[in-house]
Amino acid sequence: MATAKKLPSGSYRCQIYDYTDDNGKRHYKSFTAATKKEAEYLATSFKLEETATAKGNLTVGKATEQYINNRLSILSPTTVRTYTGIANNQISKIAKLRIDSITQEQIQVFINSIAGTVSPKTIRNIHGLLNAVIRTYRPNFALKTDLPKKVQPDIHIPSDDEVKQLLTYAKGTELEIPILLAAFGPMRRGEICALEASDINGNIVHVKNAMVKAPDKSWVIKAPKTYSSDRYIEFPDFVIDLLPEEGKITNLHPNMITDRFANLLKKAGLKHFRFHDLRHYSASILHAMGIPDKYIMERGGWSTSSTLKTVYQHTMRGKNKEINKRINDYFESMQHEIQHE
Incomplete structure (x- = not known):
């Protein structure tokens, strides 16, 4: 020694x-x-x-810990916090198994055991981390695990009337600006909380940072997670006129926005929905205006169209009654004409 x-x-x-x-x-x-x-x-x-x-005596728990620690400098604080949570709360159940001897059946049993406790999306995240760890320390072992089927997310897209009512109650409060930036941007919570007056030039807002929670649970400012999130958004005059000319645009952090937004919805007598759903509202409005997906994705910082397709599907569900009525009215009219010929 x-x-x-x-x-x-x-x-x-x-x-x-x-x-x-x-x-x-x-x-x-x-x-x-x-x-x-x-x-x-x-x-x-x-x-x-x-x-x-x-x-080859490395355990799953130790391998996961090493995998995360070796990537602290390249992973975002949010990803590190997510991985650490998965390691402590789920992967800990198989932490003592050795990487060199763990079997596909053991992994399948593990996934089955947590299937009823977390969402299918979370299970995919857990399995994704586990797969990455095993590929790193045992590259010749390829996982072929059966995972729960994806569930269509039940999202709520606010209507124009709901947004108008929300803004009426938010007027003059610390939530007015965040709501405007999300609904008419669309900007994310973290992006709004990281925004500085110096990021604004005329009516153009440069979204280049986000406020995220670090592994130690403190709030930090970092560059966007994806290239597409770094973008320029042109806002209407009435939004720009409300923004401060210096310093931070808001003193709230993301969790404060979430909590106060929920309280505002209650005061306004509106059905609960997430602050993030204001982004979906913005995307659905742009889609209804006939704006091509390419420009909607650029404005919202989406790297793929999968989120937009989900939003559009829910938008169309909300219009089903109206569309079905138009269809049936047409055939009723046709039948009426046939009977009177």
Whole structure:
């Protein structure tokens, strides 16, 4: 075992050989701690973990932890928080199984055991992370798990009347601007909370940041998760006129918007729906105006048309009664003419 050495600062550092590069240079891992024993413990733990991995003794739990930690610098805070939650709440059930010996049947049984406790979408997220971990540490093992069928989401698209009533009750409150930016943008909660006056030039809003919750549950500002989310939106004058000329556009964070929006709906006497559904409202209005999907996707920051298709399907469901009445009225009229010939 390597021996820790005392540094001028008073701390102790222990070095463990890591690897030799192509030029023959040896590289070491350094572990620093307040005491000699702690530094040597950290170094020993690293070596034992490395040895276990090399021998194929890595457990699913440890592999998942390593997979997440090795990607902290490239994953978004939201993704890290989601992965960590999955690892702690679901994958922990099979954490002690070894990566090198886990079977497809064991994974299938695990998926079956949680199928009734979370949504099909969540199960797919869990399986996606598990699959990525196994591919990383056991690349020759391909999962072929049967997953629950996708369920059509039950979303509510607000009507014009609902949005008008909502804005009437929101007028002059801290939710007025967020609602306008979401319903007429359409902007996401995190994008609205990260927006600065300096991001606005005339009537053009540059959406280039988002406020998200970090793994430690603090709120941080980061670049958009996808390239398509970085976009420019031109708003009507009446929206721009309400925006502050300096500083943050709103002092709310995403969860505050969600909570206060729910209270506002109750005050307005409206059926509950999500703040995010204001984006769907905006997309459905643009679609009804005949705006091509390409431009709707650019304005809303959607990278694919799948969300839009879901919105349109629900929009058409709301019009089913009206359409069916028009169809039946036409045939009733035809039948009436036949009877009187």
